[in-house]
Amino acid sequence: MxxxxxKNLQQEVAELISHYPDGESRSASLMVLxxxxxxxxxxxxxxxxxxxxxxxxxxxxxxxxxxxxxMLREEQLGKFVLKVCRTLSCAMxxxxxxxxxxxxxxxxxxxxxxxxxxxxxxxxxxxxECLASCGTGPVMMCNDDFHEAVTEAxxxxxxxxxx
Amino acid sequence: MPQEYKLLLxxxxxxxxxxxxxxxxxxxxxxxxxxxxxxxxxxDNTPQAxxxxxVLDSGLxxxxxxxxxCGLKWSFVRHPNxxxxxxxxxxxxxxxxxxxxxxxxxxxxxxxxEGMIISCWANHVNLxxxxxxxxxxxxxxxxxxALAEARAKGYLGKDxxxxxHDLEIHVHRGAGAYICGEETGLIESLEGKRAYPRIKPPYxxxxxxxxxxPTIVNNVETLCNVKHIVEMGAEAFTKLGTPNxxxxxxxxxxxxxxxxxxxxxxxxxxxxxxxxxxxNFGGGLREGRMLQAVIPGGSSSKVLKAGExxxxxxxEIALLDVPYDFxxxxxxxxxxxxxxxxxxxxxxxxxxxLANLAEFYAHESCGQCTPCREGSLxxxxxxxxxxxGEGRAEDADYLKHxxxxxxxxxxxxxxxxxxxxxxxxxxxxxxxxEAKAK
Numbered sequence: 001m002x003x004x005x006x007k008n009l010q011q012e013v014a015e016l017i018s019h020y021p022d023g024e025s026r027s028a029s030l031m032v033l034x035x036x037x038x039x040x041x042x043x044x045x046x047x048x049x050x051x052x053x054x055x056x057x058x059x060x061x062x063x064x065x066x067x068x069x070x071m072l073r074e075e076q077l078g079k080f081v082l083k084v085c086r087t088l089s090c091a092m093x094x095x096x097x098x099x100x101x102x103x104x105x106x107x108x109x110x111x112x113x114x115x116x117x118x119x120x121x122x123x124x125x126x127x128x129e130c131l132a133s134c135g136t137g138p139v140m141m142c143n144d145d146f147h148e149a150v151t152e153a154x155x156x157x158x159x160x161x162x163x
Numbered sequence: 164m165p166q167e168y169k170l171l172l173x174x175x176x177x178x179x180x181x182x183x184x185x186x187x188x189x190x191x192x193x194x195x196x197x198x199x200x201x202x203x204x205x206x207d208n209t210p211q212a213x214x215x216x217x218v219l220d221s222g223l224x225x226x227x228x229x230x231x232x233c234g235l236k237w238s239f240v241r242h243p244n245x246x247x248x249x250x251x252x253x254x255x256x257x258x259x260x261x262x263x264x265x266x267x268x269x270x271x272x273x274x275x276x277e278g279m280i281i282s283c284w285a286n287h288v289n290l291x292x293x294x295x296x297x298x299x300x301x302x303x304x305x306x307x308x309a310l311a312e313a314r315a316k317g318y319l320g321k322d323x324x325x326x327x328h329d330l331e332i333h334v335h336r337g338a339g340a341y342i343c344g345e346e347t348g349l350i351e352s353l354e355g356k357r358a359y360p361r362i363k364p365p366y367x368x369x370x371x372x373x374x375x376x377p378t379i380v381n382n383v384e385t386l387c388n389v390k391h392i393v394e395m396g397a398e399a400f401t402k403l404g405t406p407n408x409x410x411x412x413x414x415x416x417x418x419x420x421x422x423x424x425x426x427x428x429x430x431x432x433x434x435x436x437x438x439x440x441x442x443n444f445g446g447g448l449r450e451g452r453m454l455q456a457v458i459p460g461g462s463s464s465k466v467l468k469a470g471e472x473x474x475x476x477x478x479e480i481a482l483l484d485v486p487y488d489f490x491x492x493x494x495x496x497x498x499x500x501x502x503x504x505x506x507x508x509x510x511x512x513x514x515x516x517l518a519n520l521a522e523f524y525a526h527e528s529c530g531q532c533t534p535c536r537e538g539s540l541x542x543x544x545x546x547x548x549x550x551x552g553e554g555r556a557e558d559a560d561y562l563k564h565x566x567x568x569x570x571x572x573x574x575x576x577x578x579x580x581x582x583x584x585x586x587x588x589x590x591x592x593x594x595x596x597e598a599k600a601k
Contacts, residue, residue: 019333021247021290024374027335029355034297034336061355068357068529069338071297083298087259088462088519089417089505129341129523130259130462131298134417134503135424144300 003046009039013054025055029065033072042076070128078117078124080162083141087130093137098150099127105159123162165437165444168403168429170411171387175270182305184312187273193318195393199281200326211242214285218389220397222409227253227344227382228461228500230489233389237286237379239369246376250288251353252279254295254302254383255337255344259462259523260503263413263425264383268295268302272309276332278386280318281393283330286379290331294349297338306334341527345575346380347372348529359531360575384413404430408488412502414438419452419508420445428487435459435467436483439506452508456592457482459492460500462520463580465587467497497587513595517588518546524581535578538569542585554599559589562596 005013012035013028020027032055036047043066045059052059066072084090084099102125103110106118115126133139136148142158150158174180174190187193202210219234240248252275256264267275275293283291295303310332313319321329340358342348347361350373365371372378388410392400401409408430416438417423422445426438435457439445448454454469471482473495485491492499507516525543530536542565549558566582566589573579589596 019335021374024354026355027353030338030352031336034338055355057355064357065338065355069297069340071339086519087523088458088516089260089423091519092418092507092511092516128298128339129526130257132256132262132265132296134260134262134415134505137417141298146301
């Protein structure tokens, strides 16, 4: 399987590389990986090979990032990725219960920690560490959308809003 | 009655205030930049040196966690410098309990950008970055839009407002790793590498930072303050807050209070007790609950126990009377860190609370130094066991032993960050830990 970047992605990557001084294009790596993941949903080996060529580094230099940074992923997740904050203030406000409720609704394992995806590929859910909104816990993200003070009713609305 | 003092958050939450340039300018935005760019040379003192002196004289201390003098940090960079000087805004807000920088980024991004432009001008910086945590997707978009507006208006780009100074600022997104908040880890990450913190010496950012060039890394709130120092003058700034703890602080309050949220106070003019109990702040604990513990400065700070009395020289001070500043919290053996207070009431299992934090640190250790990589995992495993009915009599000492062998034995302060909560929780709530033994 080869990686076929869209015209948009190619332009975006060129633009991102231009944000760093001459000779320091490796700096663009994280931003380029974000751009790939935003478009393709995940970062394949082929995508890393392509991007490494654009940046002028070795694919390994990208692979070591994908395996280090929690937000980057090598596999396709669901169409909607739910991240529930696990850390103290949210846990005190019911983060664990929120995760459990969502898992039960989606017929996934409430005791699992890492990402798990529904059989139809529509939803993935995982715990995330502190999402920096501790005063309005429990908080969660649904793809790029941020939700605060998520009650059970609000969680239902969020799920129903995923079309 | 203790009040908020709104300097940085003066407009952010006001009705009708929006995060675009037009609104910011209508509220006096970018006047401080114009003022800074027109400072006249005084004798041998360049306008830039005068600005740096002002920031030093203002007593501004870093708002990211360490509370180090901003002016002093700046003074470590030599001028003129044969290498380019870089400035990075640390917007990797990740310390559990902290949600203050996001208020500025989302609601008043131009305030940060103006603070950055002034700081870049003062330190001869032509290229700067905002390193924002990856989960702030919307925040990154807001900043990019704001930067584009500033560029179109001539606040960024070539020859800013005819000053002859060129400056470009770019947004760089992290990707979910807490360690990127450590300034040398952040620099490695910005260079496109794993965020393994660098060893100091020799890699002090002021000498060998980004691309081995002098680099200034400042927190969002710190950079915003620079704008206000220019606007009001260093002397007026020192009159805010208390001696050596000048200006205001954004406090993030969460946990078991009726009214959690973020508040801006004059540093040291409001006590911990007022922040927790006063109607203007936390509004007290929930009905029928008693205070058990306070984490005073983000999850890495040492916990304080309800009812503690501290000796400050000749005087004694009760926990709730501690003024919320930098120095007093240091004197009572903890820190105000990132200004994040987590309140824990008597309904909570204190061991569970520590277990939650231990899991965070085990997940976030970058893995570079053995004591931290292994130790954070061991502490997490032991605490997991203890909160799942498998506690042992020796656990309290075991946890202490591991923590003591992490602190001081790592490249960066993450070692302390994961050891201090464990050491303080175990010391102050020993009975609770021992009660977990089967």
